[in-house]
Amino acid sequence: MPVTTLDGHQIHVDAEGFLTDLSEWDDELATVLASQIGLTLTEEHRAVLRFLRDDFAQRGETATLRRASAGTGVPVKDLFRLFPQKPAKKMAYVAGLPKPVGCV
Amino acid sequence: MTRHVVVLGAGTAGTMLANKLRRKLDDTWVITVVDRDDAHPYQPGFLFVPFGGSTAGLVRSRHAFVHDGVELVLEGVDRVDAAAQEVLLLDGRLLPYDYLVIASGASLRPDQTPGMLGPEWRRSIFDFYTLDGAKALAGALRDFRGGRLVVHITDVPIKCPVAPLEFTFLADDWLRRRGLRTSTTLTYVTPLDGAFTKPLASQRLGSMLSDRDVAVEPDFLVEHIEDRTLVSYDGREVPFDLLVTVPLHMGAEFVTRSGLGDELGFVPVDKHTLQSTADPHIFAVGDAADLPTSKAGSVAHFSVDVLVDNLVELAAGRPMSHSFDGHANCFVESGDGKALLLDFNYETEPLPGTFPAPYVGPMSLLKESRTNHLGKLAFRWVYWNVLLPGRPMPLAPAMSMAGKQTSSTTT
Numbered sequence: 001m002p003v004t005t006l007d008g009h010q011i012h013v014d015a016e017g018f019l020t021d022l023s024e025w026d027d028e029l030a031t032v033l034a035s036q037i038g039l040t041l042t043e044e045h046r047a048v049l050r051f052l053r054d055d056f057a058q059r060g061e062t063a064t065l066r067r068a069s070a071g072t073g074v075p076v077k078d079l080f081r082l083f084p085q086k087p088a089k090k091m092a093y094v095a096g097l098p099k100p101v102g103c104v
Numbered sequence: 105m106t107r108h109v110v111v112l113g114a115g116t117a118g119t120m121l122a123n124k125l126r127r128k129l130d131d132t133w134v135i136t137v138v139d140r141d142d143a144h145p146y147q148p149g150f151l152f153v154p155f156g157g158s159t160a161g162l163v164r165s166r167h168a169f170v171h172d173g174v175e176l177v178l179e180g181v182d183r184v185d186a187a188a189q190e191v192l193l194l195d196g197r198l199l200p201y202d203y204l205v206i207a208s209g210a211s212l213r214p215d216q217t218p219g220m221l222g223p224e225w226r227r228s229i230f231d232f233y234t235l236d237g238a239k240a241l242a243g244a245l246r247d248f249r250g251g252r253l254v255v256h257i258t259d260v261p262i263k264c265p266v267a268p269l270e271f272t273f274l275a276d277d278w279l280r281r282r283g284l285r286t287s288t289t290l291t292y293v294t295p296l297d298g299a300f301t302k303p304l305a306s307q308r309l310g311s312m313l314s315d316r317d318v319a320v321e322p323d324f325l326v327e328h329i330e331d332r333t334l335v336s337y338d339g340r341e342v343p344f345d346l347l348v349t350v351p352l353h354m355g356a357e358f359v360t361r362s363g364l365g366d367e368l369g370f371v372p373v374d375k376h377t378l379q380s381t382a383d384p385h386i387f388a389v390g391d392a393a394d395l396p397t398s399k400a401g402s403v404a405h406f407s408v409d410v411l412v413d414n415l416v417e418l419a420a421g422r423p424m425s426h427s428f429d430g431h432a433n434c435f436v437e438s439g440d441g442k443a444l445l446l447d448f449n450y451e452t453e454p455l456p457g458t459f460p461a462p463y464v465g466p467m468s469l470l471k472e473s474r475t476n477h478l479g480k481l482a483f484r485w486v487y488w489n490v491l492l493p494g495r496p497m498p499l500a501p502a503m504s505m506a507g508k509q510t511s512s513t514t515t
Binding site for chain 1: 259260265266269294295296297300301302303305309323325327337338366367368372375381394396397398400432434436446448450454
Protein backbone atom coordinates (compact mmCIF):
# COMPACT_ATOMS: atom_id res chain seq x y z
CA MET A 1 0.00 0.00 0.00
CA PRO A 2 1.35 3.45 -0.84
CA VAL A 3 2.47 5.71 1.97
CA THR A 4 1.79 9.40 1.68
CA THR A 5 2.48 12.42 3.85
CA LEU A 6 -0.30 14.94 4.41
CA ASP A 7 0.50 18.05 6.42
CA GLY A 8 3.08 16.17 8.48
CA HIS A 9 0.90 13.04 8.93
CA GLN A 10 2.42 9.91 7.40
CA ILE A 11 -0.49 7.65 6.36
CA HIS A 12 -1.15 4.46 4.39
CA VAL A 13 -3.71 4.90 1.64
CA ASP A 14 -5.28 2.96 -1.24
CA ALA A 15 -5.27 4.00 -4.90
CA GLU A 16 -8.14 6.45 -4.28
CA GLY A 17 -6.52 8.00 -1.20
CA PHE A 18 -8.70 6.24 1.40
CA LEU A 19 -6.90 5.35 4.63
CA THR A 20 -5.99 1.65 4.80
CA ASP A 21 -4.71 1.62 8.39
CA LEU A 22 -7.66 2.76 10.47
CA SER A 23 -5.52 3.29 13.56
CA GLU A 24 -3.70 6.18 11.88
CA TRP A 25 -6.84 8.32 12.13
CA ASP A 26 -7.44 11.00 14.75
CA ASP A 27 -9.37 14.26 15.00
CA GLU A 28 -6.41 16.23 13.71
CA LEU A 29 -5.98 14.01 10.66
CA ALA A 30 -9.73 14.36 10.00
CA THR A 31 -9.19 18.13 9.69
CA VAL A 32 -6.38 17.54 7.19
CA LEU A 33 -8.38 14.99 5.15
CA ALA A 34 -11.38 17.33 5.11
CA SER A 35 -9.27 20.20 3.78
CA GLN A 36 -8.11 17.91 0.95
CA ILE A 37 -11.69 17.88 -0.34
CA GLY A 38 -12.39 21.51 0.47
CA LEU A 39 -14.30 21.01 3.73
CA THR A 40 -13.89 22.86 7.02
CA LEU A 41 -15.07 20.64 9.85
CA THR A 42 -17.67 21.90 12.29
CA GLU A 43 -19.13 20.13 15.33
CA GLU A 44 -21.98 18.95 13.03
CA HIS A 45 -19.44 17.17 10.81
CA ARG A 46 -17.59 15.73 13.79
CA ALA A 47 -20.74 14.22 15.30
CA VAL A 48 -21.30 12.33 12.03
CA LEU A 49 -17.64 11.23 11.88
CA ARG A 50 -17.79 9.93 15.47
CA PHE A 51 -20.84 7.84 14.63
CA LEU A 52 -19.16 6.43 11.50
CA ARG A 53 -16.02 5.49 13.44
CA ASP A 54 -17.93 3.83 16.31
CA ASP A 55 -20.28 2.04 13.93
CA PHE A 56 -17.43 0.69 11.82
CA ALA A 57 -15.64 -0.57 14.94
CA GLN A 58 -18.75 -2.57 15.83
CA ARG A 59 -19.85 -3.84 12.43
CA GLY A 60 -16.77 -3.88 10.20
CA GLU A 61 -18.68 -2.07 7.45
CA THR A 62 -18.98 1.63 6.58
CA ALA A 63 -22.48 2.94 7.34
CA THR A 64 -24.74 3.93 4.45
CA LEU A 65 -26.21 7.46 4.40
CA ARG A 66 -29.51 6.02 5.60
CA ARG A 67 -27.82 4.32 8.55
CA ALA A 68 -25.70 7.39 9.38
CA SER A 69 -28.85 9.49 9.32
CA ALA A 70 -30.72 7.07 11.60
CA GLY A 71 -27.76 6.79 13.95
CA THR A 72 -27.04 10.52 14.28
CA GLY A 73 -30.50 12.00 13.84
CA VAL A 74 -29.12 14.19 11.03
CA PRO A 75 -31.57 14.12 8.07
CA VAL A 76 -30.14 12.70 4.81
CA LYS A 77 -30.66 16.12 3.16
CA ASP A 78 -28.36 17.66 5.78
CA LEU A 79 -25.69 15.02 5.14
CA PHE A 80 -25.71 16.27 1.55
CA ARG A 81 -25.30 19.85 2.88
CA LEU A 82 -22.42 18.87 5.21
CA PHE A 83 -20.60 16.66 2.69
CA PRO A 84 -21.79 18.05 -0.66
CA GLN A 85 -22.14 16.03 -3.87
CA LYS A 86 -20.88 12.60 -2.82
CA PRO A 87 -21.61 12.45 0.90
CA ALA A 88 -21.24 8.68 1.32
CA LYS A 89 -17.78 8.69 -0.20
CA LYS A 90 -16.68 11.96 1.42
CA MET A 91 -17.86 10.95 4.89
CA ALA A 92 -15.91 7.70 4.62
CA TYR A 93 -12.82 9.51 3.33
CA VAL A 94 -12.72 12.05 6.15
CA ALA A 95 -13.57 9.39 8.77
CA GLY A 96 -10.62 7.30 7.55
CA LEU A 97 -12.87 4.38 6.60
CA PRO A 98 -13.26 2.32 3.40
CA LYS A 99 -15.76 3.75 0.91
CA PRO A 100 -19.10 1.87 0.79
CA VAL A 101 -18.78 -1.00 -1.69
CA GLY A 102 -20.82 -3.66 -3.41
CA CYS A 103 -19.64 -7.23 -3.89
CA VAL A 104 -17.88 -6.53 -7.21
CA MET B 105 -36.05 -33.21 29.30
CA THR B 106 -37.21 -31.74 26.01
CA ARG B 107 -35.37 -28.77 24.63
CA HIS B 108 -36.31 -26.53 21.74
CA VAL B 109 -34.70 -24.89 18.74
CA VAL B 110 -37.12 -22.54 17.00
CA VAL B 111 -36.29 -21.30 13.50
CA LEU B 112 -38.26 -18.31 12.19
CA GLY B 113 -38.44 -18.57 8.41
CA ALA B 114 -38.47 -21.59 6.10
CA GLY B 115 -36.60 -20.02 3.21
CA THR B 116 -33.15 -20.97 1.96
CA ALA B 117 -31.34 -20.46 5.26
CA GLY B 118 -34.05 -21.64 7.65
CA THR B 119 -34.88 -24.82 5.72
CA MET B 120 -31.24 -25.86 5.33
CA LEU B 121 -30.50 -25.10 8.96
CA ALA B 122 -33.46 -27.07 10.34
CA ASN B 123 -32.75 -30.08 8.11
CA LYS B 124 -29.05 -30.20 8.92
CA LEU B 125 -29.64 -29.67 12.62
CA ARG B 126 -32.22 -32.48 12.68
CA ARG B 127 -29.55 -34.91 11.50
CA LYS B 128 -27.11 -33.83 14.21
CA LEU B 129 -29.20 -33.29 17.36
CA ASP B 130 -30.77 -36.17 19.29
CA ASP B 131 -34.49 -36.63 19.96
CA THR B 132 -34.47 -34.66 23.19
CA TRP B 133 -34.31 -31.62 20.91
CA VAL B 134 -37.52 -30.52 19.21
CA ILE B 135 -36.90 -28.43 16.10
CA THR B 136 -39.70 -26.15 14.97
CA VAL B 137 -39.71 -23.98 11.85
CA VAL B 138 -42.22 -21.17 11.48
CA ASP B 139 -43.25 -19.50 8.25
CA ARG B 140 -46.27 -17.41 7.36
CA ASP B 141 -46.96 -19.32 4.13
CA ASP B 142 -46.24 -22.55 2.28
CA ALA B 143 -44.64 -21.03 -0.83
CA HIS B 144 -40.88 -21.50 -1.17
CA PRO B 145 -39.56 -19.47 -4.12
CA TYR B 146 -36.38 -20.22 -6.07
CA GLN B 147 -35.42 -16.57 -6.21
CA PRO B 148 -32.44 -16.81 -8.63
CA GLY B 149 -34.94 -18.02 -11.25
CA PHE B 150 -36.88 -14.73 -11.18
CA LEU B 151 -34.13 -13.04 -13.22
CA PHE B 152 -35.12 -14.81 -16.44
CA VAL B 153 -38.89 -14.31 -16.11
CA PRO B 154 -39.01 -10.71 -17.48
CA PHE B 155 -37.39 -12.01 -20.69
CA GLY B 156 -39.95 -14.74 -21.21
CA GLY B 157 -38.40 -17.40 -18.96
CA SER B 158 -40.77 -20.05 -17.66
CA THR B 159 -42.23 -19.68 -14.19
CA ALA B 160 -42.88 -23.41 -13.89
CA GLY B 161 -41.33 -24.90 -10.77
CA LEU B 162 -40.07 -21.57 -9.42
CA VAL B 163 -42.30 -21.83 -6.33
CA ARG B 164 -42.80 -25.07 -4.42
CA SER B 165 -44.32 -26.15 -1.13
CA ARG B 166 -42.14 -25.48 1.92
CA HIS B 167 -43.49 -28.72 3.43
CA ALA B 168 -41.85 -30.79 0.70
CA PHE B 169 -38.38 -29.61 1.73
CA VAL B 170 -38.65 -29.72 5.51
CA HIS B 171 -37.39 -32.97 7.10
CA ASP B 172 -40.11 -35.18 8.61
CA GLY B 173 -38.54 -34.83 12.03
CA VAL B 174 -38.93 -31.06 11.96
CA GLU B 175 -42.23 -29.45 12.84
CA LEU B 176 -43.34 -26.80 10.32
CA VAL B 177 -45.78 -24.24 11.71
CA LEU B 178 -47.53 -22.04 9.15
CA GLU B 179 -48.34 -18.82 10.99
CA GLY B 180 -47.03 -15.28 11.18
CA VAL B 181 -44.82 -14.13 14.06
CA ASP B 182 -46.11 -11.41 16.33
CA ARG B 183 -42.92 -10.93 18.32
CA VAL B 184 -40.03 -12.50 20.14
CA ASP B 185 -39.94 -12.14 23.92
CA ALA B 186 -36.20 -12.52 24.47
CA ALA B 187 -36.42 -12.22 28.26
CA ALA B 188 -38.96 -15.07 28.49
CA GLN B 189 -37.31 -17.03 25.62
CA GLU B 190 -40.62 -17.32 23.83
CA VAL B 191 -41.99 -16.59 20.38
CA LEU B 192 -45.55 -15.29 20.22
CA LEU B 193 -47.35 -16.20 17.00
CA LEU B 194 -50.13 -14.08 15.45
CA ASP B 195 -52.73 -16.73 16.38
CA GLY B 196 -51.72 -16.44 20.05
CA ARG B 197 -49.64 -19.62 20.26
CA LEU B 198 -46.46 -19.44 22.34
CA LEU B 199 -43.31 -21.30 21.28
CA PRO B 200 -40.69 -21.56 24.03
CA TYR B 201 -37.08 -21.91 22.90
CA ASP B 202 -33.64 -22.71 24.22
CA TYR B 203 -32.11 -21.35 21.02
CA LEU B 204 -33.83 -19.13 18.48
CA VAL B 205 -32.65 -18.70 14.91
CA ILE B 206 -34.08 -15.76 12.98
CA ALA B 207 -34.08 -16.63 9.27
CA SER B 208 -36.90 -14.40 8.10
CA GLY B 209 -34.98 -12.86 5.20
CA ALA B 210 -35.33 -9.45 3.63
CA SER B 211 -38.46 -7.98 2.07
CA LEU B 212 -38.92 -5.37 -0.60
CA ARG B 213 -40.34 -2.10 0.65
CA PRO B 214 -41.40 0.10 -2.29
CA ASP B 215 -43.57 1.94 0.26
CA GLN B 216 -40.39 3.49 1.71
CA THR B 217 -39.66 5.65 -1.37
CA PRO B 218 -42.25 8.41 -1.95
CA GLY B 219 -43.85 8.05 -5.36
CA MET B 220 -42.72 4.49 -6.01
CA LEU B 221 -45.99 2.80 -5.02
CA GLY B 222 -48.16 5.39 -6.76
CA PRO B 223 -50.27 4.99 -9.91
CA GLU B 224 -47.14 4.22 -11.97
CA TRP B 225 -46.36 1.07 -9.93
CA ARG B 226 -46.49 -1.82 -12.37
CA ARG B 227 -47.43 0.60 -15.19
CA SER B 228 -44.00 2.17 -15.76
CA ILE B 229 -42.29 1.13 -12.48
CA PHE B 230 -41.42 -2.54 -11.94
CA ASP B 231 -39.32 -4.82 -9.79
CA PHE B 232 -38.06 -8.29 -10.66
CA TYR B 233 -37.25 -9.43 -7.10
CA THR B 234 -40.77 -10.81 -6.62
CA LEU B 235 -42.42 -13.34 -8.90
CA ASP B 236 -45.44 -11.06 -9.41
CA GLY B 237 -43.12 -8.17 -10.25
CA ALA B 238 -41.06 -10.25 -12.67
CA LYS B 239 -44.21 -11.48 -14.43
CA ALA B 240 -45.64 -7.97 -14.70
CA LEU B 241 -42.31 -6.75 -16.08
CA ALA B 242 -42.38 -9.50 -18.71
CA GLY B 243 -45.65 -8.00 -19.96
CA ALA B 244 -44.22 -4.48 -20.00
CA LEU B 245 -41.10 -5.60 -21.89
CA ARG B 246 -43.24 -7.44 -24.44
CA ASP B 247 -45.01 -4.15 -25.17
CA PHE B 248 -41.84 -2.03 -25.01
CA ARG B 249 -41.10 -0.19 -28.26
CA GLY B 250 -37.93 1.65 -27.25
CA GLY B 251 -37.28 4.70 -25.07
CA ARG B 252 -35.55 5.26 -21.74
CA LEU B 253 -35.03 2.04 -19.79
CA VAL B 254 -33.58 2.71 -16.35
CA VAL B 255 -32.27 0.02 -13.98
CA HIS B 256 -32.16 1.39 -10.43
CA ILE B 257 -30.96 0.36 -6.97
CA THR B 258 -32.70 2.29 -4.18
CA ASP B 259 -30.11 1.63 -1.47
CA VAL B 260 -27.84 -1.11 -0.14
CA PRO B 261 -27.93 -3.75 1.22
CA ILE B 262 -29.94 -5.73 -1.34
CA LYS B 263 -30.37 -9.42 -2.02
CA CYS B 264 -28.06 -10.75 -4.72
CA PRO B 265 -26.23 -7.45 -5.32
CA VAL B 266 -25.19 -8.53 -8.82
CA ALA B 267 -28.78 -9.15 -9.99
CA PRO B 268 -29.35 -5.56 -11.22
CA LEU B 269 -26.17 -5.88 -13.30
CA GLU B 270 -27.32 -9.22 -14.64
CA PHE B 271 -30.69 -7.73 -15.49
CA THR B 272 -28.93 -4.92 -17.39
CA PHE B 273 -26.77 -7.35 -19.39
CA LEU B 274 -29.76 -9.55 -20.21
CA ALA B 275 -31.90 -6.53 -21.13
CA ASP B 276 -29.20 -5.31 -23.52
CA ASP B 277 -29.03 -8.77 -25.13
CA TRP B 278 -32.83 -9.07 -25.31
CA LEU B 279 -33.27 -5.59 -26.84
CA ARG B 280 -30.63 -6.36 -29.48
CA ARG B 281 -32.40 -9.56 -30.45
CA ARG B 282 -35.68 -7.67 -30.81
CA GLY B 283 -34.10 -4.89 -32.87
CA LEU B 284 -34.91 -2.34 -30.18
CA ARG B 285 -31.47 -1.59 -28.82
CA THR B 286 -30.72 1.45 -31.01
CA SER B 287 -34.04 3.06 -30.08
CA THR B 288 -33.44 2.42 -26.35
CA THR B 289 -31.15 4.25 -23.91
CA LEU B 290 -30.11 2.03 -21.02
CA THR B 291 -29.08 3.71 -17.75
CA TYR B 292 -27.81 2.03 -14.58
CA VAL B 293 -28.48 4.09 -11.44
CA THR B 294 -26.67 3.16 -8.22
CA PRO B 295 -26.17 4.70 -4.76
CA LEU B 296 -22.56 3.42 -4.83
CA ASP B 297 -19.75 5.21 -6.66
CA GLY B 298 -19.94 2.90 -9.64
CA ALA B 299 -21.38 -0.36 -10.95
CA PHE B 300 -18.12 -2.04 -9.95
CA THR B 301 -16.57 -0.94 -6.65
CA LYS B 302 -13.82 -3.47 -5.93
CA PRO B 303 -10.40 -2.76 -7.49
CA LEU B 304 -9.87 -5.97 -9.51
CA ALA B 305 -13.50 -6.24 -10.58
CA SER B 306 -13.48 -2.61 -11.73
CA GLN B 307 -10.27 -3.17 -13.63
CA ARG B 308 -11.42 -6.37 -15.36
CA LEU B 309 -15.15 -5.79 -15.71
CA GLY B 310 -15.40 -2.00 -15.75
CA SER B 311 -15.89 -1.92 -19.53
CA MET B 312 -18.77 -4.42 -19.53
CA LEU B 313 -21.30 -1.59 -19.26
CA SER B 314 -19.59 0.92 -21.58
CA ASP B 315 -19.08 -1.83 -24.19
CA ARG B 316 -22.85 -2.31 -24.14
CA ASP B 317 -23.49 1.43 -24.31
CA VAL B 318 -25.03 1.52 -20.83
CA ALA B 319 -24.78 4.90 -19.07
CA VAL B 320 -24.02 4.78 -15.34
CA GLU B 321 -25.42 7.33 -12.87
CA PRO B 322 -23.36 6.79 -9.69
CA ASP B 323 -23.75 8.16 -6.14
CA PHE B 324 -27.48 8.53 -6.76
CA LEU B 325 -29.62 8.24 -3.63
CA VAL B 326 -33.27 8.53 -4.63
CA GLU B 327 -35.43 10.83 -2.53
CA HIS B 328 -38.66 10.45 -4.46
CA ILE B 329 -40.16 9.57 -7.83
CA GLU B 330 -42.52 11.88 -9.70
CA ASP B 331 -43.63 12.32 -13.32
CA ARG B 332 -41.72 9.24 -14.44
CA THR B 333 -38.50 10.72 -13.04
CA LEU B 334 -36.15 9.57 -10.29
CA VAL B 335 -35.15 12.55 -8.14
CA SER B 336 -32.10 12.28 -5.87
CA TYR B 337 -31.43 14.04 -2.55
CA ASP B 338 -28.99 16.34 -4.33
CA GLY B 339 -31.55 17.31 -6.95
CA ARG B 340 -30.40 15.21 -9.90
CA GLU B 341 -33.13 13.84 -12.14
CA VAL B 342 -33.23 10.66 -14.20
CA PRO B 343 -36.34 10.47 -16.40
CA PHE B 344 -37.59 7.07 -17.57
CA ASP B 345 -40.18 5.43 -19.77
CA LEU B 346 -39.65 2.09 -18.06
CA LEU B 347 -38.09 1.88 -14.58
CA VAL B 348 -36.81 -1.44 -13.26
CA THR B 349 -36.08 -0.68 -9.63
CA VAL B 350 -34.77 -2.67 -6.71
CA PRO B 351 -36.82 -1.23 -3.82
CA LEU B 352 -35.37 -0.68 -0.34
CA HIS B 353 -34.82 -3.94 1.52
CA MET B 354 -35.84 -4.32 5.15
CA GLY B 355 -35.97 -7.19 7.61
CA ALA B 356 -39.20 -8.74 8.91
CA GLU B 357 -41.43 -6.39 10.86
CA PHE B 358 -41.56 -8.69 13.89
CA VAL B 359 -37.78 -8.22 14.26
CA THR B 360 -38.27 -4.48 14.74
CA ARG B 361 -41.34 -5.02 16.96
CA SER B 362 -39.20 -7.27 19.15
CA GLY B 363 -36.44 -4.69 19.47
CA LEU B 364 -33.94 -7.02 17.80
CA GLY B 365 -33.28 -5.09 14.59
CA ASP B 366 -31.13 -2.23 13.30
CA GLU B 367 -32.57 0.78 11.45
CA LEU B 368 -33.63 -1.47 8.56
CA GLY B 369 -34.84 -4.33 10.72
CA PHE B 370 -31.83 -6.59 10.15
CA VAL B 371 -30.50 -8.42 13.20
CA PRO B 372 -27.08 -7.23 14.43
CA VAL B 373 -24.93 -10.35 14.88
CA ASP B 374 -21.32 -11.31 15.43
CA LYS B 375 -20.06 -11.72 11.88
CA HIS B 376 -18.18 -14.93 12.68
CA THR B 377 -20.71 -16.77 14.91
CA LEU B 378 -24.05 -15.20 13.79
CA GLN B 379 -24.96 -14.78 17.46
CA SER B 380 -27.17 -11.78 18.21
CA THR B 381 -25.22 -8.97 19.84
CA ALA B 382 -28.24 -8.43 22.11
CA ASP B 383 -28.94 -11.97 23.36
CA PRO B 384 -26.75 -15.11 23.43
CA HIS B 385 -29.76 -17.42 22.88
CA ILE B 386 -30.64 -15.74 19.60
CA PHE B 387 -28.91 -16.18 16.22
CA ALA B 388 -29.70 -14.79 12.79
CA VAL B 389 -28.75 -16.40 9.50
CA GLY B 390 -29.23 -15.62 5.83
CA ASP B 391 -30.59 -12.27 4.65
CA ALA B 392 -32.12 -11.48 8.07
CA ALA B 393 -28.65 -10.95 9.60
CA ASP B 394 -26.65 -7.72 9.26
CA LEU B 395 -23.51 -9.54 8.05
CA PRO B 396 -21.10 -7.27 6.14
CA THR B 397 -21.23 -9.46 3.04
CA SER B 398 -23.72 -10.13 0.23
CA LYS B 399 -27.27 -11.10 0.99
CA ALA B 400 -27.09 -14.24 -1.12
CA GLY B 401 -28.08 -17.90 -1.04
CA SER B 402 -24.43 -18.94 -1.07
CA VAL B 403 -23.77 -16.92 2.09
CA ALA B 404 -26.83 -18.52 3.67
CA HIS B 405 -25.53 -21.96 2.71
CA PHE B 406 -21.95 -21.50 3.95
CA SER B 407 -22.96 -19.70 7.15
CA VAL B 408 -25.62 -22.34 7.95
CA ASP B 409 -22.88 -25.00 7.94
CA VAL B 410 -20.94 -23.01 10.52
CA LEU B 411 -24.00 -22.24 12.63
CA VAL B 412 -25.13 -25.89 12.70
CA ASP B 413 -21.75 -27.01 14.04
CA ASN B 414 -21.81 -24.25 16.66
CA LEU B 415 -25.36 -25.06 17.79
CA VAL B 416 -24.42 -28.72 18.16
CA GLU B 417 -21.58 -27.64 20.43
CA LEU B 418 -23.83 -25.37 22.48
CA ALA B 419 -26.40 -28.16 22.78
CA ALA B 420 -23.68 -30.38 24.23
CA GLY B 421 -22.71 -27.66 26.70
CA ARG B 422 -19.47 -26.78 24.92
CA PRO B 423 -18.37 -23.35 23.67
CA MET B 424 -18.73 -22.55 19.96
CA SER B 425 -15.54 -23.22 18.00
CA HIS B 426 -16.51 -22.58 14.35
CA SER B 427 -16.12 -19.25 12.62
CA PHE B 428 -17.77 -17.95 9.43
CA ASP B 429 -15.38 -16.18 7.03
CA GLY B 430 -18.00 -14.34 4.91
CA HIS B 431 -17.67 -16.77 1.99
CA ALA B 432 -19.92 -15.98 -0.99
CA ASN B 433 -20.07 -17.58 -4.42
CA CYS B 434 -22.20 -15.97 -7.12
CA PHE B 435 -22.93 -16.53 -10.78
CA VAL B 436 -23.40 -13.36 -12.84
CA GLU B 437 -25.34 -13.74 -16.10
CA SER B 438 -23.80 -11.50 -18.74
CA GLY B 439 -26.07 -12.20 -21.72
CA ASP B 440 -25.49 -14.16 -24.94
CA GLY B 441 -25.48 -17.46 -23.04
CA LYS B 442 -22.51 -16.57 -20.89
CA ALA B 443 -21.92 -15.86 -17.22
CA LEU B 444 -19.20 -14.90 -14.76
CA LEU B 445 -18.48 -16.51 -11.42
CA LEU B 446 -17.41 -14.68 -8.27
CA ASP B 447 -15.93 -16.27 -5.14
CA PHE B 448 -14.95 -14.07 -2.18
CA ASN B 449 -15.15 -13.54 1.59
CA TYR B 450 -14.86 -10.78 4.23
CA GLU B 451 -11.15 -10.34 3.57
CA THR B 452 -10.63 -11.34 -0.07
CA GLU B 453 -12.15 -9.46 -3.00
CA PRO B 454 -13.34 -11.45 -6.05
CA LEU B 455 -10.17 -12.71 -7.79
CA PRO B 456 -9.61 -14.21 -11.24
CA GLY B 457 -8.73 -17.89 -11.65
CA THR B 458 -10.57 -21.20 -11.93
CA PHE B 459 -13.21 -22.86 -9.72
CA PRO B 460 -13.49 -25.11 -7.86
CA ALA B 461 -10.19 -26.74 -8.88
CA PRO B 462 -6.93 -24.99 -9.82
CA TYR B 463 -6.21 -24.88 -13.61
CA VAL B 464 -8.96 -27.35 -14.67
CA GLY B 465 -11.91 -25.42 -13.25
CA PRO B 466 -14.21 -26.19 -15.01
CA MET B 467 -15.54 -22.72 -14.21
CA SER B 468 -13.68 -19.43 -14.63
CA LEU B 469 -13.62 -16.76 -11.95
CA LEU B 470 -14.23 -13.07 -12.73
CA LYS B 471 -14.46 -13.86 -16.46
CA GLU B 472 -17.31 -14.56 -18.89
CA SER B 473 -17.74 -18.15 -20.06
CA ARG B 474 -20.41 -20.49 -21.37
CA THR B 475 -19.57 -23.09 -18.70
CA ASN B 476 -20.40 -20.58 -15.98
CA HIS B 477 -23.82 -20.02 -17.59
CA LEU B 478 -24.47 -23.76 -17.68
CA GLY B 479 -23.37 -23.89 -14.04
CA LYS B 480 -25.95 -21.24 -13.16
CA LEU B 481 -28.72 -23.17 -14.93
CA ALA B 482 -27.69 -26.48 -13.33
CA PHE B 483 -27.68 -24.86 -9.91
CA ARG B 484 -31.48 -24.87 -9.76
CA TRP B 485 -31.51 -28.67 -9.59
CA VAL B 486 -28.79 -28.61 -6.96
CA TYR B 487 -30.81 -26.10 -4.91
CA TRP B 488 -33.99 -28.17 -4.68
CA ASN B 489 -32.35 -31.59 -4.49
CA VAL B 490 -29.12 -31.14 -2.56
CA LEU B 491 -28.96 -27.80 -0.75
CA LEU B 492 -32.43 -27.44 0.76
CA PRO B 493 -32.68 -31.05 1.97
CA GLY B 494 -29.34 -30.42 3.69
CA ARG B 495 -27.44 -33.12 1.82
CA PRO B 496 -23.67 -32.76 1.80
CA MET B 497 -22.19 -30.56 -0.94
CA PRO B 498 -18.59 -31.10 -2.07
CA LEU B 499 -17.80 -27.51 -1.09
CA ALA B 500 -16.36 -26.58 2.29
CA PRO B 501 -17.94 -23.53 3.95
CA ALA B 502 -14.63 -21.64 4.17
CA MET B 503 -13.39 -19.94 1.00
CA SER B 504 -10.39 -21.63 -0.63
CA MET B 505 -7.53 -19.80 -2.33
CA ALA B 506 -6.84 -22.83 -4.56
CA GLY B 507 -7.24 -21.84 -8.22
CA LYS B 508 -7.28 -18.11 -7.49
CA GLN B 509 -4.69 -15.76 -8.98
CA THR B 510 -3.38 -13.27 -6.46
CA SER B 511 -1.48 -10.12 -7.39
CA SER B 512 1.78 -12.07 -7.22
CA THR B 513 0.51 -14.63 -9.74
CA THR B 514 -1.52 -12.29 -11.97
CA THR B 515 0.34 -10.99 -14.97
